[in-house]
Amino acid sequence: MNSEVDDAIASAKTDLIALSHSIHADPELAFEEHRSAAKTAELLAQHGFEVESGVAGLPTAFSASFGSGELVIGICAEYDALPEIGHACGHNIIAASAVGAGLALAPLADRLGITVRVLGTPAEESGGGKVLMLERGVFDPLGAAMMVHPGPEDIAGATSLAMADLAVTFSGRESHASAAPELGRNAADAATVAQVGVGLLRQHLYAGQQLHGIVSDGGIAPNIVPAHVEMLYYLRARSVESLGNLSERVLACFAAGALAAGCTHEIRTVSPDYAELVPDPWMVQAYRELIEEMGRSPLAPMWEGLRPLGSTDMGNVTHVLPGIHPVIGLESGGAATHQPAFAAACVTASADLAVLDGARALAGTAVAVASDPAQRQRLLEGVERRRAGRQ
Template identity: 70%
Template structure:
């Protein structure tokens, strides 16, 4: 069977795409030493949510040196920034995360995310004029807790973006990564202190309220819908054994496969928290600690384009069938993906059997395998951006979406 020859326009697109990939790849190779050094520097100085002063500055400085115009402190967040290069109508945003976890540092590998985003941005800047794109690298703080991207989205930082990209490290490669919607809450009980031995009858025990609530949540778990999760800790359980606790606090994450399912879970869990107050005579309040995260809804075409790019690098992402059974926690990139065509793939590294949020994974994030993940992640995202810019159908689709969102604002 003889296949028809590609149309002239298709041949030109293919040639342009190849040329731009080579130019961008060469620029990435030239900057590789600095990009990997950035990953190691961020890892060596872990900073928590909204405190990423050194990490944010180092990330922005490397972009500034590459010719980007950097606006710090966007959305009223001191450790957020917006770095721009080019003036094309197709705006490509690459998200950089750099916050760490309490006690175990970069056990989620955000040093790799930041460095890979910078590498992607610098490489795309070298072909921005040829592609007719504007490259924006967004420094997005507080992904682990705080929802930096949600705040930035609400403040219009993502306005005009046609597609948003980022890559996250993990123990294996995933092109169409899934996540769960998340509610981050604090439950606070107020009772009345009293001497636990001499006058316990005068006390209203806020620790008992917390205990009743935890038991109720434990019983609820049997009846949760598929994909719903509840997990929490006691952040304040009282001051001393001989004082009836007058104040206690629980910190809980509620998760579900969709925002709609999360709303159902939140309502049911609220009854458990109220039960603790009713049973003990305490008062209680439920406070939202961080913005609610929605689930990832990655753009199918961008996902498959990334999958092809990862395979071309010799990687073996999970199949689409396997991805269904691998939700990867929760992320504020989910909120972005509900508004803007986005991807949040996972780039695999050799973690010696460790998984994210373990000390072993933190140690793995500055190995030779991790450095390769930084550069491979950038190469794959570069390919996705170039493919989107040079495919007439997809470029029109992405531009039309950006224009529609602008008109609706």
């Protein structure tokens, strides 16, 4: 069947690359990806997929289905961009490769006994679209879920870090910074003390724990004591459990800053917590063999755990059902994701090849898992266990 997969993707090559370039040229932020979602869903609809838009109450999410087989295979498309630097994470490639895999699997659906479901999942960069879709039942029928993410190298069993996405607001009291500073309560001082605490905490972090943040709102004018300051912070760790430990300590630093400056503070969760990726070993191996047959050289398994990919809401999905989130390599001239040079690399000939190879590898992995009787039964039994657990 893999020759049929190759033929289908070759036939759709022009449309897939055009979709990738179109999304790249028109970047949209989290939950605002109206044009990107529409382009992605429309290409699937043109090839006979039944598209439901606005699933899970999210206007830029969709579900596109083909076939009626008992085993439902999900392929996730992302299409949100980063502020100012656009598609520096290559979500245009993710969307196009997901569509390509869906188009390749559709003609095989009846023979494989599967339903192919391409899910448009918004707001991966901030907002946790997959977490919301997971909580609202969109992933319930799926036996497995998969997607492919671009990067500077190929990684079959890619891992990620758990993450908390927080905003902390310090509130004080305005006053004239020269004429009556004693009447003010400086929210910027609260932020400074909190950041000193966070900086000192770094030497006591467990392996894999990370902290990074910015001051998103630091005051109005130098001669006005700042009464409102906001900081945005990402907290990351190797596991959800380790993230809980880190969060407890960091929240104490925020509270200490407020106390020291005579201010109050509030903490807001910007996105749902992201869990770490737990890739399915059988599907990872199937994917690895496929890309090696294509002439790619993925990172050796022994090194995969040492190369976490930041954080992704796909991690939450892999805690509930079997899934993979491999990295498809492209030539980026040494640039890493979230750098402007990587955004530029995501519409090159190498990026276009990543779209096609990623689609072939995802579709081939789906063929492999659906064709293996033991694996097929494992996936179907997983759906039944989850269904029984909700009753």
